[in-house]
Amino acid sequence: MSWLLVFPIAVPFVTAVLAYLVRMSFWGRWVSLAGSVVTLIAAIALTVAVLREGVVAAQMSNWDAPFGITLVADYLGVVMVLITAITGLATAIYALGEIEVRLEKLGYHALFQTLIAGVSGAFLTGDLFNLYVWFEVMLIASFGLLVLGGSRAQLDAGLKYVALNLVSTLVFLSGIGLLYGLTGTLNMADLAGAVAEVENQGLVTVIAMMFMFGFGVKAAIFPLFFWLPASYHTPSFAVSAVFAGLLTKVGVYALMRMFTLVFVGDVGFTHEILIWVSAATMLTGVLGAAAQTDFRKILSFHIISQIGYMTLGLALYTPLALMGGVFYLVHHIIVKANLFLVSGVANKLAGHTDLNRIGGLYKSSPVLAALFIVPAFSLAGFPPLSGFWAKYLIVKAAIEIDAWFIAFIALLVGLLTIFSMTKIWGMAFWKPHPDGIDPTPDRVPTRIRLPMMIPIVGLAAMTVVIGFFPEPFVVFAEIAALQLLDPEAYVTTVLGERP
């Protein structure tokens, strides 16, 4: 049983080592692809186990919790691992077409697989210090991917990215230290009980705010998001799709985990802050996007505004809101990664990502246009696509507790999202190309075009399926939310039955 939890982390690591050793030959990309397939199988196997048992936990090295390192998967954790594996596979296929041999020789595939391992590790760990380690693994791998190729813009972006993320990690680490000093444990399940027994609850709230800051930078919430639009538009498109899909969601996941399991002593204070931060995040993100004209920069700002919805789901702290938050998390990863992949194809066809310098894509590639419409309108929350259900759940949860103003902002942001998406649609797809070029698909050889289109079709199909058959996904999210709100099963699975 314990091995089911290990494989989603161990397989990408092994793949990274192998891919690095053969990076000079064409085998590197196939090793990476095979590794991603195996990771997906491992993630599916784990999902089946969790569906059967509710929560699955394992103690590494046979040291019992709370002393050893615990890996644990509940509904939320496992769905994140599964979606990570899916995104990993999609971008591994995409990389077959996009990543140049030069980047492969620098170790692209090894870094990519290490990133996937780090993300899966962060979703599966049940230990706070271990979570910090996975954050570091992710940071190092993502920094490598960000600057790989070494153009001036990339180095500039990399510096901002690493500087701000290091600050967040340091605050997070200080928080861990203080928490350990206060309670004497770092096992999350153990902390759930230990924190409640601390005499000085004010100090716990201070630590909670340190965690909120640390994870907030990772998740790019207001006002800590500056690094994201400064960096996401520079690396290769496969890389930015993985970043956009997964990295910020790790921050959101960590917030959800800590602020439902550990820091629930003063919900009126911590979660109230989070509500207004979420509202500000949604608004600034969407307004920032309105001012941009670069394909990927618009999408980057939209990540920020969408993060607001997810943290709002956590902040409202009702079963329905959390359920919406979980649903949103999953829906957003698929949609946002897909939009970045589309922008990569648009760049290949039309030659640029600046919307002022491209156009005519609808005429030359109606298929791509259709594939853009699906995730773009899903992002904006059009029925019947997946984003509609996600937004519906969040807004309904807000109205249910009479948070009218928040509900209004959530709807307004949805409206403004449509504005940005129609801007991309109008400028990249409808207006003629400013240089008079006809960006026909023939300009890109099939060998490159095919692997880039397959993942886009796959992810768009998933969006449509979630949109038309939301029932099982909503039920899944509901169980995940109930598990978060009542962590009894999580705690007993990790620590074992207490006498």
Place this chain on the structure above:
Amino acid sequence: MNSIIFSAGARLLVALLLVFSLFMLLRGHNLPGGGFIGGLIGAVGFIVYSLACGPAEAKSALRISPEVLGMVGLGIALLAGLASLPFGDPLFTGQWYWVGGDSYETAAFSINSVLVFDIGVYLVVLGGILSLAFAFEEET
């Protein structure tokens, strides 16, 4: 660096440092030491050598590129962790085979996955530090 005293002294120092790093590696587990500190000392040895004779010379003395060394180390460490798979234990559970006895007190020595893991860590640290150090030296 053109000091003859330094380059003559470096030969002695490098050999000492490398032996000491292996000593630290093997001393680990029960006493202070282990793969990480051993790898650091080994890296210091090679850095001293590259300061004395130039990074090109030090690289050829290392024979394998430090990046590959680090990655191989990561692979070895992973294998040591996965070694508990066939025995039905969770990941990274130490696997011990006692030679000439059945416990720490009675056996002459042991063959175990913990040392293999430490060797992996040693190589990761050595490779990681050296790839950084060589990159810096080539820059200037």
